[in-house]
Amino acid sequence: MATHGCLRKCAWPKALFMYLSRAKPSPPNSPPSLSGPIQRVWLNTPVTFNCTSAGFYPPEIHVTWWQNEQELHGAKSDVCSNDGSRTYQVQSTITVPAKIDSPVTCRINHSELNQPIHSTFNISDIVNEPSPPSVSGPDGQVLSNTNVTIYCKSAGFYPKEISVIWEQNGIMLQGSNLNIILNDTDKTYQALSNVTVTATINSTVTCRINHTAFDEPKQSIFELKNIVKGKVCSYLML
Structure with missing residues (x-):
């Protein structure tokens, strides 16, 4: 305030006053x-x-x-x-x-x-990202060329819409089942899917899921040869 008063008292030119006053x-x-x-x-x-x-x-x-x-x-x-x-x-x-x-x-x-x-x-x-699919098969070993059911699960996704595709040796499988369940705790969903295939040596089954939250589909592979009688059961995650 004192400075402004001095400026007015001295009657400095308006342009100079504005120059000194501005930021x-x-x-x-x-x-x-x-x-x-x-x-x-x-x-x-x-x-x-x-x-x-x-x-x-x-x-x-x-x-x-x-x-x-x-x-x-x-x-x-x-x-x-x-x-x-x-x-x-x-x-x-x-x-x-x-x-x-x-x-x-x-x-x-x-x-x-x-x-x-x-x-x-x-x-x-x-945000909660959907979990990658996990696949599982029979707990015990099976005979070659017998029918076995393979399961696939993914959880924690929203919205409800999700795509689950099954393949055996790169060929799309038909006849799979899909059940989508709501988690009441956090309002996200989980997908449970299964498909029945013939267990053969050197055969793989792939569960591939796609959801709007993913940039690209995610998948897991089950090695059928590992459950044929005489082999150890295991599965490979990608």
């Missing part, structure tokens, strides 16, 4: 603060992220959101002045589906920055 150009804080849900969320459900940065001048600033190197749209951004200072702060929010291995990045650019600054939120940390 100096300054970059935003680095990195921006990025926050999301603090509790676990269901896969593919909408989640909102907030990005804030402060201490910059002039107020013009560019905020973009990215996921898997692709720019996201639909964000809402607000710029306001900081109380008690001549700098500004920005807050931006965006809502995206929760997916595995799909981090969200808030990127900020400003005239006083040499290059954009950013922060990233790893969505995988707050």
